[in-house]
Amino acid sequence: VLFRSEEGMAVNMAVVVPSGVVGFITDVYPHSARVQTILDPRSAIGILVQRPESRLSGVVKGNGNTPRTPSMVNIARDGDVLVGDKLITSG
Incomplete structure (x- = not known):
């Protein structure tokens, strides 16, 4: 679960770290987001x-x-x- 969704996260956005792709956002909540890896x-x-x-x-x-x-x-x-x-x- 990611935090700080109020800072522009949206459903279907990619989740990426320096070593590569983690997944994408499936749900956004006021203070967090769920990621499908x-x-x-x-x-x-x-x-x-x-x-x-x-x-x-x-x-x-x-x-x-x-x-x-x-x-x-x-x-x-x-x-x-x-x-x-x-x-x-x-x-």
């Missing part, structure tokens, strides 16, 4: 692999089978993704 199976976010040789696009979504590990889906079967690649989004 990208680990939630109902969440999905469009991404690109940042490595110039790849630039593969796909979707990262919550995985109900392994709740602490999101899945990358909708990628090319021969997609070039390496362990450690950074994923970026424009959202």
Whole structure:
């Protein structure tokens, strides 16, 4: 739960920290807001692999089978993704 919603937070706004995307705001209250994280199976976010040789696009979504590990889906079967690649989004 975030605090200080009176300072301009709104439903569907992204929640981002220096290390990346956390999720998005689902509810706003006078002094707080509720966040749905990208680990939630109902969440999905469009991404690109940042490595110039790849630039593969796909979707990262919550995985109900392994709740602490999101899945990358909708990628090319021969997609070039390496362990450690950074994923970026424009959202």
